[in-house]
Amino acid sequence: MNRPPAVDGGRTRSTGPFSGDWERLAAEIRACRLCPLGATRTHAVVYRGGPSPRVVFVGEAPGATEDATGRPFMGRSGARLDAAVAAVGLADGEFGVLNVLKCRPPENRFDRLAARTCRPYLRRQLELLHPRALVPLGAVALRELAPEAPPVLTAAGRPYDSPDGPIFPLIHPAAALRSRTLRERWDRDVRALGAWLRSVV
Numbered sequence: 001m002n003r004p005p006a007v008d009g010g011r012t013r014s015t016g017p018f019s020g021d022w023e024r025l026a027a028e029i030r031a032c033r034l035c036p037l038g039a040t041r042t043h044a045v046v047y048r049g050g051p052s053p054r055v056v057f058v059g060e061a062p063g064a065t066e067d068a069t070g071r072p073f074m075g076r077s078g079a080r081l082d083a084a085v086a087a088v089g090l091a092d093g094e095f096g097v098l099n100v101l102k103c104r105p106p107e108n109r110f111d112r113l114a115a116r117t118c119r120p121y122l123r124r125q126l127e128l129l130h131p132r133a134l135v136p137l138g139a140v141a142l143r144e145l146a147p148e149a150p151p152v153l154t155a156a157g158r159p160y161d162s163p164d165g166p167i168f169p170l171i172h173p174a175a176a177l178r179s180r181t182l183r184e185r186w187d188r189d190v191r192a193l194g195a196w197l198r199s200v201v
């Protein structure tokens with residue numbers, strides 16, 4: 001059986017085999033038409049990263065570039081995320097990136113109903129990847145992983161417990177592109193994430 005390679009920052013690297021269960025799940029997601037987004041997407045976007053990541057970054061939904069390429073967090077916000085990953089010292093294969101929704105919502109409007117339908121895929125991905133820590137990126141991912149946490153601008157930059165284990169929320173990297181204040185917030189919170197990861201992961 002052909003094993004999918006790990007993908008990092010637009011470069012493709014092999015970091016070892018994914019399990020058969022993972023491959024079956026990825027194939028199921030790529031073929032999924034369970035909600036209306038299945039009819040409008042170009043590609044379902046499953047994951048990029050190693051098969052046994054220490055940390056998984058969780059975003060909201062694919063955008064236009066992700067829909068076109070089938071890979072999460074490409075483009076400018078993906079570049080910002082990749083720079084943050086490098087800054088906190090995570091090497092190839094030590095991290096993964098995925099989204100709550102696997103298919104792009106039209107006009108990038110997050111679809112809560114679709115997310116409910118899609119949720120079992122996220123749950124199964126986290127179960128199979130079993131990372132030591134999760135980093136929700138933005139309000140949607142934070143609400144999905146830790147419904148009891150405060151709003152993202154309050155929660156970002158510090159660790160919380162969640163049903164999935166320790167999480168460390170950040171604002172969405174796309175938000176950090178919008179203003180100098182949010183860019184400084186992003187940089188500060190990424191430094192705090194690096195210090196936290198060194199102590200716990």
Ligand code: SF4
Pocket residue numbers: 029032033034035036037038039044101102103114117118121
């Ligand atoms: S968003 Fe999720 S549930 Fe909807 S078609 Fe895509 S993979 Fe299936």
